[in-house]
Structures are given as C-alpha cells and as structure tokens.
Amino acid sequence: MLGELNEQQIEGLLKQQVIGRLGCHNKGTVYVVPLHYFYKDSVIYCHSAAGKKIEMMRRNPQVCFQVDDIRSVFRWKSVIAWGLFEEITDPDEKQQAMQGITHRLMPLANNPSNHASHGIAENENDIGTTIDPVVFKVVLSRKTGRFEE
Template sequence: MLGELDQTQIEQLLREQVTGRIACHAEGSTYIVPVNYVFGGSYLYGQSAEGQKIRMMRNNPSVCFEVDEIRTIFDWKSVIIQGRFEEIIDVSEKEQLQQGLIHRLMPLSRNPSDHPAHGITEKDSDVGTKVQLIVYKVHIEQLSGRFERP
C-alpha cells in the first residue's frame, strides 16, 4: 500500500533520523550529498567544512532535502523538503546550533575524538579548533512525505 505521511508522521521521521541528502544546483550543475542534520520545526540545521556543497548553496540558496527510513523495498517512509540555505554568521547562534548538532551525533559515535570534521571532540571547547565548520540552516518552505507498507 502506498500513501502520504501526515504532518505528525513527517515530523516524527525528521526527528528520528540524523542523516539525509541535500541537493543543490548552481551554474548548470546539480550536486547531492549525505549530511547529518537536526530538525527544529521550521528549519533543518547542519554543518559542513568549506567545499563544493557550501559554494553551490551560497551561489543558489534553493535546496532540496530528502530523508528516509527503509526497512525493505516494500516497507519505507520518505520526506522531501524544498527550502532555502542560510549560513549562520552570528557567533552565539552558531555556537548554540553547533553544540546541538554535536550532542545529537555524539551518542552515535564510538570514539568521539576521531571525528573533528563533524565538530565532535572530547571537549566542547575544542570545537572549531581543528576544522573550521560552517553552520547553516535550511528554512523549510515546502515538505511532503510518502510511505509504502506491505
């Protein structure tokens, strides 16, 4: 059976998952890559080192984001978001969001100090000292969810 997720089911999936895929398009090229994220109501929050994804989103802030939960090929849920990238520049907002991202990811890490590229370090004060991370949010403009069940 195919169907649509309601708003509660969409938000539940977004809160349960930590990795989705973000797609961006700039200068005739489209790029999609997995990212870790935190869902916060009308925004998704993420962080990244400088690179192709950040350059493209700065150039064209319109993005598409997808997250799913796949149990089998006939038992899955998926959410698609259309939104706008916004880089966080305010230092206190950036630090607060970065700590939220780190604390969301840390329980999933076996050895946190091995992941400075994700902002995960042994001490909160070490964040940003090894790799400069860009913290961003995606303002959710439109979202939809689908599912299939046996």
C-alpha cells in the same frame, strides 16, 4: 500499500533521522550529498567544510532535503522538503546550532571523543584544527512524505 505521510509523520521522520541528503543546483549542475543534521521548528541545521556544496548554496540558496527510513524494499518512509540555505554567522546562533548537532550525533557515535570536526575531542586544542566548519540552516517552506508498507 503506498500512501502519503501526514504532517505529524513528516515531522517525526525529520526529527528521528540524523543523516539526510541535501540537493543544490547552480549553473546547470545538480549536486546531492549526504550530511548529518538536526531538525527543529521547520529548520534543518548542518555544518560542513567549505567546498562545492557551500559555494553552490551561496550562489543559489534554493535547496531540497531528503530523508528516509528503509526497513525493506516494501517497507519504507521518505520525506522531501524544500527551503532556503542561510549561513549562520551570529556566534551565539552558531554555537547553539553546533551544540544541537553534537547532542544529536554523539550518542550514536562509537567513540565520540575522536570527532573533533563535531566539536568534541579528548584534547580541547584539537577542536578547530581539522576544519573550520561552515554552520548553516535550511529554512523549510514545503514538505512532502510518502510511505510503503
């Protein structure tokens, strides 16, 4: 049976997952990439090294975001959401976003102390030496969800 997810199911899937796909568009180019995130109050929080997706979102902040939970070919849930990219520059908000991402991801990592790019490292001096992340949020304005079971 195919169906639509209700608002509560959409919210649940967005909160449950930690990897989503971000779609951005600029000057005739569409770019879709997977990334880690955490979700709270209709906002997707992420971080990334500077590069193509950041450049594209700075030029065109309209993006879409997709997550799914695939149990089998005939048993899955998927959410697609649309919103606006906003780079986080306020130091306090940036720290809170990074803490949220770290707290969401690290319980799922085999060896969290080796992930300096997520703000955790055995040696505090290692933090920030691999990348200086761009921390951003996607403020969602529209969400839809589908399922098959």
